[in-house]
Amino acid sequence: MKELRFDSQEKWLEALVEKWQEWGSACLGARGTFSVALSGGSSPQAFYEALTKIDWTWDATEMFVGDERRVPPDHPDSNYKMMWEAFHPKRIKLHRWKTEDNDLQAASLDFSKQLTSVLGNPPRFDLILLGIGNDGHTASLFPETAALNETDSFTVVNQVPQLSTTRLTLTYPVIEKARAVWFLSKGEGKQPWIDKMTAGDTDSCPAAQVICQESEPLIFNWN
Numbered sequence: 001m002k003e004l005r006f007d008s009q010e011k012w013l014e015a016l017v018e019k020w021q022e023w024g025s026a027c028l029g030a031r032g033t034f035s036v037a038l039s040g041g042s043s044p045q046a047f048y049e050a051l052t053k054i055d056w057t058w059d060a061t062e063m064f065v066g067d068e069r070r071v072p073p074d075h076p077d078s079n080y081k082m083m084w085e086a087f088h089p090k091r092i093k094l095h096r097w098k099t100e101d102n103d104l105q106a107a108s109l110d111f112s113k114q115l116t117s118v119l120g121n122p123p124r125f126d127l128i129l130l131g132i133g134n135d136g137h138t139a140s141l142f143p144e145t146a147a148l149n150e151t152d153s154f155t156v157v158n159q160v161p162q163l164s165t166t167r168l169t170l171t172y173p174v175i176e177k178a179r180a181v182w183f184l185s186k187g188e189g190k191q192p193w194i195d196k197m198t199a200g201d202t203d204s205c206p207a208a209q210v211i212c213q214e215s216e217p218l219i220f221n222w223n
């Protein structure tokens, strides 16, 4: 994994937007589409908002919510809600987990079907954006949770006892097949985990366990 460090949010955003334009244009040129799994949490919001300021082919860009909380899509904690509002008013194609029925297994199965119908089987993203939690988690792959051991399913319902909650998440098998993986990190608390990631120290650090077969994962770090 390669860390790219920035000393201001402005430079961090500038680099991310430039990289999106470069990589996204290459994907659109090669296959006529650009498929992206979006990271939740708070760090990526400013990036998503910055993307609404550029001239982009949104109707050929297929975006998916990379992981979701156990809340309806209009709940303040919903990753989908954060993403939809950040990209507003652009007309985007954003595939979400159908959490409104609170049947998470059905939501996970439905999302997996969305993945394979749009991206093929196995689903292969052009880009997966990921965050880094203060406990080394990424997506909703938390330390010592069952999802870390999933080797077949593309999506899972993951019990997260340390948060007394249940999450929905993409799994390592999907992340591994992506053409590119970028981590977005803001703030001091992540540096110890970033250091483990760049050192290849995977112990108790789900973010460090991410593998991308096609290219070296990049860590866009501002602190």
Ligand code: 6PG
Residues within 6 Å of the ligand: 039, 040, 041, 042, 043, 044, 067, 068, 069, 079, 130, 131, 132, 133, 134, 137, 138, 139, 140
């Ligand atoms: C979520 C995210 C999660 C997030 C990290 C970092 O649903 O919260 O998928 O993995 O990316 O917790 O969150 P911050 O960007 O808010 O620090």
